Every structure is written in structure tokens, then in C-alpha cells.
Amino acid sequence: MLELYQFEVSQYSEKVRLILDYKGLEYRKIEVTPGIGQIDLYKMSGQTQVPVLKDGDTIVSDSTEIAFYLDRKYPEKPIIPNDPVLRGQCLLIEEWADESIGLKGRTAFIGALNQNPNFRTSVLPKEVPDFLKTLVGAVPGDLLSVLGTGVGFGKDAVKEANKALKQDLEALSLILQHRPYLVGDEPTLADLAVAGLSIILKLPPGDYLDIPDTLKGKGIPGLADNMTYDSFFLWRDRLYMEYRKPLGKRSQTEGSPTTINID
Structure with missing residues (x-):
């Protein structure tokens, strides 16, 4: 089985x-x-970042490389079009999504954690004691922003990320108002990349991720709750309902992540 x-x-x-x-x-x-597990991951793949796919003796890292590998190895239901124009559009959107929704979304997400105490405490695991959640929520947002400046998550970086994401979401919403997919008449890597990466902006409402129920459907204030982008998130959620497999329909082994254990 793929791992x-x-x-x-x-x-x-x-x-x-x-x-x-x-x-x-x-x-x-x-x-x-995080930490010790990433050291083990490095021993297996030569790098510490997730995701990494193991298919028998084949190890593939990086989400884009994994997508290319899966389309070559398992060509049923292809995700990269053969038509030159559609292929070019698909690959261009996928690369843009990685750099914009992926990276800018992460910056905006951390900014939302810094500036919104309620949002910050809501993403903590449910096992965290209430008193600790209170302490985390009480940390001044301005202090967290100052601490984040040196690593690219300061107030100015968050502001620019949110501004760019608003433009991106408006563009996607306009494109998807009258068409089912971003490229062509079938889902492609462009659609799956944009939809999957967008969880950092707004978590899907269904039972797709192993997270507390209180987090499902929640996201970055100003983006996730802005009606201007409703058509995009409705499109994303429809894609999930049609193609994403809920946790309840998986076997226990598949649905419950196990800790990395590399010999």
C-alpha cells in the first residue's frame, strides 16, 4: 500500500x-x-519536509513531484491534460497555487493566529488544558507580530499576504462563477492543487481531516468569512464532496495516522 x-x-x-x-x-x-520524526524522514528521503510518498522501494518528496509521479505510475483518471494548451494552463496554475495560496496563505494564517486570540486558542489540540489555552490567548498579538518579524511573519508581511490573497480569491471566484473547473471540463492538477492548498484559508466543513469538530469550516478572518469569495469556497467544498474520501469511510489504519517509524 502507498504510504x-x-x-x-x-x-x-x-x-x-x-x-x-x-x-x-x-x-x-x-x-x-516534528523534530525527531523529521530526522527519521531525512534518513529515508534526504530531506525533512512533508509530504513524502513511499511506493514500495520508490520514495518521492515534494507535492508537485508526487503529483507527477502518481500520474505516470497510475494513469487512470489523469490529472495532467495531454492537450498542449490545457497542459500549459494546468501546470501554470499549479505552480502559482504553490507559491501564492501555499506560501502567502501560511503567512496570513500565522498573522491571524497572532492577532485573533479566539482563533489562536481554537486551533490548539483539544487535549490542551483550559488554563494553558487561556495563557496562549492572553499573549499580546503585537508581541507575537514583533517576534515574527525576523522570520518573515511580521505585521507588514501579513498585511501584504492578505492583500495578495484577496486579489487571488476574487480572481478565482470570478473564473469559477460560470465554469465547473479551472482548466477544461474535467478536474485537473490545477483544481486539486488550488482546492487542497486552500485549507490553510478555510478548513473544509466535512469529516475530511483529523481535527476537532470546532475547527471545521473555520478559517482566516476576512478571507474565510467574506461573501465575495463564496463562489470559490462553494466550488472547493463541492470538489471535496465529489472526490475527497471522508475519514469515516476509511479503514482504521488509513484514517488514523501512525507515528513515523523508520528502520
Whole structure:
């Protein structure tokens, strides 16, 4: 069985999970423990970032490379068009999504955590004691923004990321108002990449991720709750309902990530 080494709330891991589900491929999720687990991941793949796909003796890292590999190895339900124009459009949108929704979305997400105490505490695991959630929520947002400046998550970086994402979401909403997919008449890598990466903006409302129910359907204030982008998120959620496999329909092995354990 295919094995996906991942973080459950990683948008790049979700991009691959959506591709796997769309193609109808069975796979087992293996949750990588930050720190020690990433050292083990390096021993296996030569790098520390998720996602990493293991298919027998074949190891593939990077979500885009995994997508290309899956389309070559498992050509049923192709996700990269053969038509030159459609192929070019698909690959262009996929690359843009990685750099815009993926990276800018991460910056905006961290900014939302910094500036919204309620949102910050809501993403904490349910096992965290209430008193600790209170302490986390009480940390001043301005202090967190100052601490984030040195690593690219300061107030100005967050402001620019949100501005760019608003333009991106408006563009996507306009494109998808009167067409079912971004490229052509069938789902492609462009659609699956944009949809999967967008969980960082607004988590899907269904039972697709192993997260607390209170988080489902929640997202970055100003983006997730802006009616201007309703057509985009409705499109994304329709894509999930049609192709993403809910956790309840998976076997226990598939639906419950196991800790990385590399010999």
C-alpha cells in the first residue's frame, strides 16, 4: 500500500491526499512527529519536509513531484491534460497555487493566529488544558507580530499576504462563477492543487481531516468569512464532496495516522 508521510494540517500534504482520493488510490497516512520524526524522514528521503510518498522501494518528496509521479505510475483518471494548451494552463496554475495560496496563505494564517486570540486558542489540540489555552490567548498579538518579524511573519508581511490573497480569491471566484473547473471540463492538477492548498484559508466543513469538530469550516478572518469569495469556497467544498474520501469511510489504519517509524 502507498504510504504518505505527512502533517495532518499541512496544506501541501492535503494537496497530495486530495490527488490520491481523486484517483481512487488506497494509502496509509503516517504522521511525522516534528523534530525527531523529521530526522527519521531525512534518513529515508534526504530531506525533512512533508509530504513524502513511499511506493514500495520508490520514495518521492515534494507535492508537485508526487503529483507527477502518481500520474505516470497510475494513469487512470489523469490529472495532467495531454492537450498542449490545457497542459500549459494546468501546470501554470499549479505552480502559482504553490507559491501564492501555499506560501502567502501560511503567512496570513500565522498573522491571524497572532492577532485573533479566539482563533489562536481554537486551533490548539483539544487535549490542551483550559488554563494553558487561556495563557496562549492572553499573549499580546503585537508581541507575537514583533517576534515574527525576523522570520518573515511580521505585521507588514501579513498585511501584504492578505492583500495578495484577496486579489487571488476574487480572481478565482470570478473564473469559477460560470465554469465547473479551472482548466477544461474535467478536474485537473490545477483544481486539486488550488482546492487542497486552500485549507490553510478555510478548513473544509466535512469529516475530511483529523481535527476537532470546532475547527471545521473555520478559517482566516476576512478571507474565510467574506461573501465575495463564496463562489470559490462553494466550488472547493463541492470538489471535496465529489472526490475527497471522508475519514469515516476509511479503514482504521488509513484514517488514523501512525507515528513515523523508520528502520
